[in-house]
Amino acid sequence: MKKGVLTGEHFMNGDTACAEGGIAAGCRFFAGYPITPATEAAERMAERLPEVDGVFIQMEDELASMNALLGAAWGGAKSMTSTSGPGFSLMMENLGLGAMMETPCVLVNVQRGGPSTGLPTLVGQQDMMQARWGSHGDYEIIAICPNSPQECFDFTVDAFNLSEQYRVPVLVMTDEVIGHITEKVVIPPADQIKVVPRRMYNGPLKEYKPYLPDKDLVPPMVEAGKGYRIHTTGLTHDERGYPVVTAEEQQKLVRRLVDKIRKNADKIVRYEQEWMEDADIVVVSYGITSRVTHLVAEMARKKGIRVGHLRLIVAWPFPEKRIRELAEKIKAFVVPEINLGQMVLEVERCAKGKAEAIHVPNAGGDVHDPDEILAVIEEANR
Amino acid sequence: MSSDLSAALPKNVPFDGEHPKDSLLRQDRLPHIWCPTCGIGTVVGAFVEAIRESGIPEENFVVVSGIGCTGRVAGYVNLDSFHTTHGRAVPFATGLHLAKPGMKVIVFSGDGDLVAIGGNHLIHAARRNMDITIICVNNFIYGMTGGQLAPTTPFHAKTTTSPFGAFEYPFNVPHLVASCGASYVARWTALHIRRLKKSMMEAIQKQGFSFVEVIAPCSTLYARRNRLGTGYDIMKFYHDNCEIRHGADTKDLDMEFQGKIIVGKFVDIEKPTWLQLLKDGLKKVVGE
Numbered sequence: 322m323k324k325g326v327l328t329g330e331h332f333m334n335g336d337t338a339c340a341e342g343g344i345a346a347g348c349r350f351f352a353g354y355p356i357t358p359a360t361e362a363a364e365r366m367a368e369r370l371p372e373v374d375g376v377f378i379q380m381e382d383e384l385a386s387m388n389a390l391l392g393a394a395w396g397g398a399k400s401m402t403s404t405s406g407p408g409f410s411l412m413m414e415n416l417g418l419g420a421m422m423e424t425p426c427v428l429v430n431v432q433r434g435g436p437s438t439g440l441p442t443l444v445g446q447q448d449m450m451q452a453r454w455g456s457h458g459d460y461e462i463i464a465i466c467p468n469s470p471q472e473c474f475d476f477t478v479d480a481f482n483l484s485e486q487y488r489v490p491v492l493v494m495t496d497e498v499i500g501h502i503t504e505k506v507v508i509p510p511a512d513q514i515k516v517v518p519r520r521m522y523n524g525p526l527k528e529y530k531p532y533l534p535d536k537d538l539v540p541p542m543v544e545a546g547k548g549y550r551i552h553t554t555g556l557t558h559d560e561r562g563y564p565v566v567t568a569e570e571q572q573k574l575v576r577r578l579v580d581k582i583r584k585n586a587d588k589i590v591r592y593e594q595e596w597m598e599d600a601d602i603v604v605v606s607y608g609i610t611s612r613v614t615h616l617v618a619e620m621a622r623k624k625g626i627r628v629g630h631l632r633l634i635v636a637w638p639f640p641e642k643r644i645r646e647l648a649e650k651i652k653a654f655v656v657p658e659i660n661l662g663q664m665v666l667e668v669e670r671c672a673k674g675k676a677e678a679i680h681v682p683n684a685g686g687d688v689h690d691p692d693e694i695l696a697v698i699e700e701a702n703r
Numbered sequence: 704m705s706s707d708l709s710a711a712l713p714k715n716v717p718f719d720g721e722h723p724k725d726s727l728l729r730q731d732r733l734p735h736i737w738c739p740t741c742g743i744g745t746v747v748g749a750f751v752e753a754i755r756e757s758g759i760p761e762e763n764f765v766v767v768s769g770i771g772c773t774g775r776v777a778g779y780v781n782l783d784s785f786h787t788t789h790g791r792a793v794p795f796a797t798g799l800h801l802a803k804p805g806m807k808v809i810v811f812s813g814d815g816d817l818v819a820i821g822g823n824h825l826i827h828a829a830r831r832n833m834d835i836t837i838i839c840v841n842n843f844i845y846g847m848t849g850g851q852l853a854p855t856t857p858f859h860a861k862t863t864t865s866p867f868g869a870f871e872y873p874f875n876v877p878h879l880v881a882s883c884g885a886s887y888v889a890r891w892t893a894l895h896i897r898r899l900k901k902s903m904m905e906a907i908q909k910q911g912f913s914f915v916e917v918i919a920p921c922s923t924l925y926a927r928r929n930r931l932g933t934g935y936d937i938m939k940f941y942h943d944n945c946e947i948r949h950g951a952d953t954k955d956l957d958m959e960f961q962g963k964i965i966v967g968k969f970v971d972i973e974k975p976t977w978l979q980l981l982k983d984g985l986k987k988v989v990g991e
Contacts, residue, residue, distance in 0.1 A: 350802055352794075371985050376801045376978075380794060381827040388791040389798030392767070395785065396802025418788050545783040545799060546806050548762040552729070552778060554786035563732060564778060564786070 325373045326511040335473040335499040336361035336403065338506050339429045340369065342477025343401045345514050348427070349375035350400040352389035354382055354408055357441040358497040359431035362403035383411035390426045391419050395553075397544035399481060399519075403429035405497075406439060409448055409455070416490055417456030420578060422553045423532070423540065425484040425519065427477065429493040431500035432608075434659075434685030444497040445685035446608055446659035450666075452492050453637050459575050461582035463589060464492040464637040466607040470504045476634070482517035483589065487581060488539050494636060496659070498609045498688060522549075531562040532574075538581035582638055591634040592643065596622060600629025601652045602701050605644075605668050607633040609688055610657050617657075617694045626702050636664065644671035653701040657681035657694045677701070727751040727761065729781045736775060740934020742893030742919025743773055746840055747780070749896050750811070753903035754782075764807045767796040769816035772846040772921075773839075776811040790821030793828045796835050804978055807836070807907055814841040814855040818874050822854070829883035832911045834976040838903065839876060839914065842921035850924030857960035861928045876916050878953035881970050886911030888953065888970035892918040894941040895966060902968060911976045918964060931961070 326345045333341070340362045343351070351366040353359075363379070370377040376393075380386040386402045393400040404412060409430045419426060434440030435447050448455075452464045463483050467476040477493055484491040522529055522541040529549050534540045543549045556564035557571045582589065596618060597603070606614035611632040621628040631647070633640065644667075647654070653676055656665040661682045669678035681697050683689050728751065737743050754764060761782060768777035770789035777784040787795045792810045800808040810817070817825050817839050828835065844862055845851040851864040855876065859868040881888045887909040891899040899917060906913035920926060920937035931937060941964065949967040956965050975983065 350798065352798060371981075371989070376981075378797070378801065380797075381823050384791060385794035385797070385824050385827070388787065388794035389801075391787075392785070392795035392798025392800075393802040394798075396799040396806075398802035400798065400802075415788055415791060418791075422785075544803070545765045546762060546803050550762075550781055550783060552784045552786070554778065555788055556786065561731075563729075 324511070326514060327508050328510045329508060331506045331508060332503060333470055333506050334361060334501055334503045335467065335470040335495055336431060336501070337365045338470040338473035339403060339477045339493060339495065340365035341506070341508065342474040343427065343481065344369055344373060345474070345508065345511070346399065346478040346481035346516055348399045348401045348481065349373065350390070350393040350398040351375070351377045351402060352380050352386040352393070352400070353402045353404065354380055354386050356405045356408045358433055358500045359403040359405045359408070359429065361500070362429055362431070383408035384414060387412040387415040387419070391415060391422065391424045394424045394426050395545055399425070401427040401429070403431065405431045405433045406435045406445070406448060407437070409451065413451070413455040417458060417460065418555045419490040420456065420460035420462065421555050423488040423578070424490065425488055426490050427480045427484055427493060428490060429477065429495060432494065432496040440686050442497065443686045444609060444659055444688060446496055446610065447663070447685060449494065449636060449658070449660065449663045452494055459579055461489070461579045462492060462637055463487065463489060463582065463635065464494045466494045466633060466636050467499060468608055468611045469499065470502060470506045473499065474506050474508060478514060478516070482515065485517045485519050486539070487585065487589070488520070488542060489582065494608065496609050530560040532558065533560045534577060534581070537585060538577050586638040589635055589638055590640045592640050593632040593634060595630040597629040597631070599627050601627040602655060602698055603629040603631050603647055603651050604655045604657065604694070604698065605631045605633065605664070606657060607636050607664065610659060613689050613691055614657060614694065617691045617698070620691060620695055621698050626698060628698055633664070639667045639671070641671045644668055645673070648672035648675040651676050653677040653679055655679050655681060655694065655697050655701055657683070657689050659683045659685050659688065724748065724751045727754060727781050729779055732779055735779055737772060738923040740920060740922045741772070742842065742917070742921070743776065743840055745893045745896060746838065746899070746917050746919060747776055749900040750838065750903055751780070753900045753907060756900070757904050757907055759807060759907070763805065764809060765799060766809050766811050767792045767799065768810070769812040769821060770847070771813040771816045773811060773813035774816055774847070790816055790819070790824065792816065793821055793824040793835070793837070797828060797833055800833065800835050801978065804834070809907070810835060810837045812839065814839060814843070814876065815845045815853045818876055818879070819854040825880065826883045829880045829885045829912050829914070831977040832884055832886055832974060834911055834978060836906045836909070836913045837915070839916045840919050841876065841916050842919045842925060844921050844925040846921050846924055850928060857958055859960045860925070863928070873958070875953070875957045877914070877956050877969055880912070880914045881953040884912070885914050885970055886972055886974060887913035889914070889968040890916040890918065890956065890966050892941040892945060892964065892966060893920060894938050894945070905968070905971070911974060
């Protein structure tokens with residue numbers, strides 16, 4: 322039997338690295354459906370999971386995949402899937418069930434151009450708002466955005482850890498370029514990879530209440546078959562997991578589901594910054610666009626423009642505080658995205674008119690031309 | 704069970720406050736939401752007895768339901784139980800089974816949930832011979848939403864969305880799952896409690912995809928709209944119009960409006976499950 326963690330230096334694409342990250346984090350169940358440009362992650366899992374006594378299953382569609390993930394998680398497994406736009410849409414129904422049942426699992430969305438079938442083989446960043454709002458009802462989710470195969474590995478591990486910590490499905494929002502780019506990936510020794518175990522309840526059997534939260538608003542979990550006689554439902558429920566379809570219970574439950582992320586947001590939010598000390602203009606980016614933006618910021622600096630770069634690693638929850646602080650002192654935000662205006666709306670909301678939020682749109686199919694972003698920066702600097 | 708019930712019992716019957724089915728039902732969730740004369744409670748009663756008589760430890764069972772009247776079963780059985788989304792009980796159960804292959808995973812849901820919105824999942828689970836048991840309560844109608852057309856509504860039967868009668872062909876559900884590869888297929892009605900219980904026990908013990916369809920009365924919506932009388936009348940109808948035909952060819956199991964209902968055990972075969980095939984296949988190809 323091969324090792325779960327393939328310690329060493331590898332040359333692999335982002336999709337494959339996501340799969341390896343999952344295995345390193347302890348993922349032992351993968352259910353998925355073929356879709357470009359995410360298929361390589363499933364293919365890697367099909368090959369690797371049997372080696373670590375895990376189960377790979379190709380389901381009949383993405384609705385089934387998402388549900389199989391939830392079922393496996395309640396059976397005690399760490400579970401994962403990968404998909405792209407159309408499949409992501411199908412997963413939305415039961416992403417909501419995952420949020421409602423507070424089920425840890427990880428979804429990798431290798432974004433491509435949409436809407437509909439769109440551009441199966443070309444890049445997009447058009448599912449960012451769907452990641453946040455895609456399933457009906459109120460809930461909060463965590464989304465993390467790698468920009469290289471190395472980060473696909475690292476952040477998929479982080480995604481599993483966040484998902485176990487907060488009992489929520491976590492989205493790895495990558496894209497076609499990162500998914501298909503092949504680069505060096507260094508996988509550390511297993512004992513150097515931080516893996517958060519499931520928050521298991523270990524009190525008396527009879528006193529267990531599936532939705533009685535700890536201080537951080539997250540309830541500890543159990544798995545099926547251990548004698549707890551758990552019940553859980555997609556209906557609004559009380560601490561016992563029993564359906565209680567009343568306004569009172571709805572207020573209590575849904576506020577907690579949202580608050581367990583919002584009130585812990587400071588611990589979850591993550592970003593990188595470059596050249597921020599004296600910045601007049603801050604470029605906000607994520608995913609593949611952050612690699613272009615890094616270059617653009619360098620070009621602008623050479624031209625004497627005081628540009629900073631804020632790169633979102635965790636996109637959801639959004640770094641509201643940081644944007645608010647920056648808005649007080651800078652002239653403008655420039656937000657390049659491979660969509661026609663999504664995360665820029667968040668920047669604008671948090672800036673509250675104190676600094677302009679200028680979007681650099683791109684409908685998808687290719688990454689931005691650095692000069693295009695530079696021109697917007699120069700215009701903003703005038 | 705509360706002790707005030709003892710007053711209602713005849714004096715010579717000892718009553719110790721515990722019904723034999725109590726421990727397998729969530730007492731703190733009763734009374735249930737099902738209408739008087741609904742068939743689902745009877746089916747749950749048979750299921751609870753099947754579990755008890757199977758001798759398998761209760762903690763080895765898990766019940767997964769979808770949405771609808773029968774979807775509520777997961778909420779009443781005192782077992783690990785999951786009330787999932789509409790149509791998705793089968794893939795949820797598949798994931799749970801694969802993570803915990805030692806457990807007896809039972810999907811308890813209705814005809815609309817399993818065969819309409821969940822139809823694709825149902826046929827693929829049957830094709831894979833996934834080692835789960837499906838109990839499908841078929842009342843010919845969508846009860847929870849007030850009586851709409853189901854994929855099982857007999858030709859000409861009236862529902863709120865087929866007010867002039869259904870003008871489409873219904874599914875023959877046992878034939879559907881049998882032709883997709885199910886290892887065990889049976890059909891009973893809510894009248895055939897003992898036979899149903901026996902079938903459930905066989906289905907639970909079966910290695911592979913097992914399916915039990917239970918025709919059950921919905922007097923509030925289906926019978927009322929079609930002027931079929933009370934719950935009693937429907938049970939009488941089952942009594943007079945069911946024919947037990949074990950081993951019948953499943954293609955002969957179509958049901959016409961108020962026509963004959965063929966019940967029995969139609970499929971009971973041995974073949975390796977999805978997980979067995981995977982393990983054996985991998986062992987052959989890549990070794991231990």
